[in-house]
Amino acid sequence: MRIPPLYRRPAWQRFFAGAVIGGVTSWLIFLYMFGVQQEKQITTLKAQQKMIHELKIKNAVWEHDLNKLNDETEQGLSIQDVKVTITNGETYGLDKLSVAEAEDALIEDLKSLIAKNVDTVFKGKMLLKKSIENKILEINKKRYALEVSEILFYSNMYIEIKLKRL
Numbered sequence: 080m081r082i083p084p085l086y087r088r089p090a091w092q093r094f095f096a097g098a099v100i101g102g103v104t105s106w107l108i109f110l111y112m113f114g115v116q117q118e119k120q121i122t123t124l125k126a127q128q129k130m131i132h133e134l135k136i137k138n139a140v141w142e143h144d145l146n147k148l149n150d151e152t153e154q155g156l157s158i159q160d161v162k163v164t165i166t167n168g169e170t171y172g173l174d175k176l177s178v179a180e181a182e183d184a185l186i187e188d189l190k191s192l193i194a195k196n197v198d199t200v201f202k203g204k205m206l207l208k209k210s211i212e213n214k215i216l217e218i219n220k221k222r223y224a225l226e227v228s229e230i231l232f233y234s235n236m237y238i239e240i241k242l243k244r245l
Contacts, residue, residue: 160235161189
């Protein structure tokens with residue numbers, strides 16, 4: 080068997096030469112377009128990485144400033160008012176005036192806490208609670224012991240107290 084002698088015909092030679100030249104040309108065009116596209120992608124990625132790095136730095140600075148501000152605010156927070164509430168005055172048949180007078184007497188005892196740092200008062204909350212519970216109130220010629228049910232610390236300090244008859 081023999082290969083047909085197509086190399087002698089110029090039409091086939093031109094076809095094969097055109098196919099080879101077209102293939103090489105298309106490959107070169109493809110490489111050029113792919114290179115340009117990759118270059119654009121690389122520049123875009125570099126710009127995005129730079130932007131991400133700058134934003135991370137800004138975010139770290141803002142977090143540091145925010146934490147510093149929170150610490151300063153926390154240190155500067157002081158008690159401005161003390162509010163005392165007696166929750167079970169009705170169970171002992173006490174009128175609202177007697178309960179209000181007892182609350183005012185307790186507030187007068189706790190006035191020394193005003194303008195103190197909240198953190199300092201919070202650290203001494205057990206001492207505060209014991210000092211309130213050791214106090215005995217006399218309302219309508221009857222003696223009552225106090226039991227602290229809740230203390231809330233913020234710029235205003237709220238204390239809820241329950242009475243116990245002695």
